[in-house]
Amino acid sequence: ETGVTQTPRHLVMGMTNKKSLKCEQHLGHNAMYWYKQSAKKPLELMFVYSLEERVENNSVPSRFSPECPNSSHLFLHLHTLQPEDSALYLCASSQALAKNIQYFGAGTRLSVL
Amino acid sequence: GQQVMQIPQYQHVQEGEDFTTYCNSSTTLSNIQWYKQRPGGHPVFLIQLVKSGEVKKQKRLTFQFGEAKKNSSLHITATQTTDVGTYFCANTRGNQFYFGTGTSLTVIP
Numbered sequence: 001e002t003g004v005t006q007t008p009r010h011l012v013m014g015m016t017n018k019k020s021l022k023c024e025q026h027l028g029h030n031a032m033y034w035y036k037q038s039a040k041k042p043l044e045l046m047f048v049y050s051l052e053e054r055v056e057n058n059s060v061p062s063r064f065s066p067e068c069p070n071s072s073h074l075f076l077h078l079h080t081l082q083p084e085d086s087a088l089y090l091c092a093s094s095q096a097l098a099k100n101i102q103y104f105g106a107g108t109r110l111s112v113l
Numbered sequence: 114g115q116q117v118m119q120i121p122q123y124q125h126v127q128e129g130e131d132f133t134t135y136c137n138s139s140t141t142l143s144n145i146q147w148y149k150q151r152p153g154g155h156p157v158f159l160i161q162l163v164k165s166g167e168v169k170k171q172k173r174l175t176f177q178f179g180e181a182k183k184n185s186s187l188h189i190t191a192t193q194t195t196d197v198g199t200y201f202c203a204n205t206r207g208n209q210f211y212f213g214t215g216t217s218l219t220v221i222p
Contacts, residue, residue, distance in 0.1 A: 043212035056208045100205055104155040
């Protein structure tokens with residue numbers, strides 16, 4: 001148990017569906033992150049939030065839409081995804097941007113059909 | 114970008130043998146973090162190195178940061194089956210994280 005909880009753990013969706021991934025951290029951290037982990041590729045940082053403000057958006061397609069309503073919760077809204085978006089999506093938090101040791105959640109395994 | 118190249122991609126060792134993974138960059142790194150991801154699991158933080166030539170130990174694990182701060186290594190002495198997993202290095206610059214491709218370690222009992 002890392003203190004970072006992600007739901008759902010597994011998700012299968014069609015290309016026309018809309019779904020959301022949820023992340024919640026119980027560590028009192030101020031920064032939260034979304035990563036994509038595909039087979040045989042490095043972990044890719046997608047978005048960074050600090051104190052609910054987005055501070056990084058790494059050229060991620062607009063079909064991925066993050067939301068951070070408060071410092072404990074982070075969402076990733078998905079719509080009209082492509083099969084190549086199938087991957088493990090990991091949420092992480094850190095104490096702050098400057099104290100950035102990453103605490104990862106267990107991830108959501110996404111399959112796009 | 115701050116790409117970090119990691120080698121080898123895969124390593125199979127007999128239990129009790131040593132293991133080393135290397136992380137290299139063409140540019141000077143401000144710091145290096147190391148993470149371990151067990152099969153089916155998520156990355157877990159191991160250590161952070163920030164000083165040139167820094168060496169840190171955690172039981173059988175030894176982490177080094179090169180003098181020029183362009184490379185780092187993780188060495189495991191006398192591997193055990195519990196060491197199985199993928200080891201990632203990561204460099205941070207500003208708000209960005211750049212992870213290496215990882216070294217997948219298999220330990221044969």
